[in-house]
Amino acid sequence: EEQVIELSELLKKMFGRYLSVEVMNSLIENPSALELGGGRRKVTIMMTDLRGFTALSERLEPERVVQMLNSYFEIMVDVVFKYNGTIIEIIGDALLVIFGAPQEMPDRARKAIACAIDMQNAMVTANQENRARGLPELEMGIGLNEAEVIVGNIGSSKRSKYAVVGRGVNMAGRIESYAVGGQILISESVKQGAGEVLRIDGQKEVMPKGAEAPLTIYEVGGIAGPYNLALEERDPAPAALALQIPLRYTLLEGKDVGRKDVEGFIIKLSKNSAEIICSGPVEILGNLKMNLGDVDEKLSTRDFYGKVIRLSEANTKTCVVRFTSVPPEVDGYLQALRKHAVKPGER
Known part of the structure; x- marks a missing residue:
């Protein structure tokens, strides 16, 4: 014993x-289960x-x-x-x-x-x-x-x-x-x-x-x-922005990997994701490195990252990107846009 x-x-x-x-x-x-x-x-x-x-x-x-x-x-x-x-x-x-x-x-x-x-x-x-x-x-x-x-x-x-x-x-x-x-x-x-x-x-x-x-x-x-x-829903529905937000993105994988500084525009924004119009092709589940456009140099050089989780059926150049890594300066800027720059009635 x-x-x-x-x-x-x-x-x-x-x-x-x-x-x-x-x-x-x-x-x-049954201690024998632990034998080497x-x-x-x-x-x-x-x-x-x-x-x-x-x-x-x-x-x-x-x-x-x-x-x-x-x-x-x-x-x-x-x-x-x-x-x-x-x-x-x-x-x-x-x-x-x-x-x-x-x-x-x-x-x-x-x-x-x-x-x-x-x-x-x-x-x-x-x-x-x-x-x-x-x-x-x-x-x-x-x-x-x-x-x-x-x-x-x-x-x-x-x-x-x-x-x-x-x-x-x-x-x-x-x-x-x-x-x-x-x-x-x-x-x-x-x-x-x-x-x-x-x-x-x-x-x-x-x-x-x-x-x-x-x-x-x-x-x-x-x-x-x-x-x-x-699963409990934690990301609110994206808000449509009054003005399109320009950005640049780089494809990190897929057939067009390495394409740098492709132009795009954020048209909808939620806490954790964005709907983006892309000027070049993107692939579902592809990872993007992004930078904001039309902002000061300090903010425009801050990289943020996301994964393409959905492609629009109506427009092949529109996709939904889920953010995976966003520095606090960029996050603060985006969330300020979400709160104050949405279309009337779509807050």
Whole structure:
């Protein structure tokens, strides 16, 4: 009995920060699952990442960056444990989580999606805390993939960690890279695993790096059944501007990558996105580097970034861009425009 208690305490010290109470208890009952080595397992993989965090961290004191990350992870880790997810790694501002190991989880796809929605909705609390501390707001993108991977304790007898290895992990990261702040994107395998309980708000065909064929990814807006969760709307409808705002943009990827200083005009603006008329072609999910036009030099040289999330059906040169990284000077300018330069009756 004394050995069991000692083992229990050891497991809590080793894995208590990474596993929920339910998963921890299953390991205590079956400690052989922690022996060095691994096995193949079907799991749902979640990758999360904060949007524009690198640029944000460069503007803040290191102590403030750590404070902001710790507060953010405190909230997110609690949500992951609520759905019995296993935290594999915290990499800077990113989280790698799996559902279905070390404990079997038949409904892992649904659980992972419910967890992702809950995490996105919990960003409201995280940002309330940030505002109270005088810190900037954060946005998170999430990608989910279902795959067979190798999971287990990998390393040496002196140092090992519970890890997951396989192409499915890389694919989860690729899917997450297409997500904008507040968005959840899933693979076909996750959609099939979850069944008919999902609210799908959109789908896109992409060609991720390393993929052998195009991949269809789906944007999730909610899940029915016992979870009954939906993403909370946080970005107000865009306001039509009284005057078009000139800008210049550079394509960062796609067939026309590298085209610099292409002219465009912002015609509608919300807190997190803009509707833009482009003079050159853009691609769905393409990343843009932008600079404001007709402003003073200090403001015009401040780069801001966005991802094309929608193309207009009526006008192929009009697109909606979701901002991914905006310096405070540019954000202040844009939000002042949104409040004071909208068309009458469209505020």
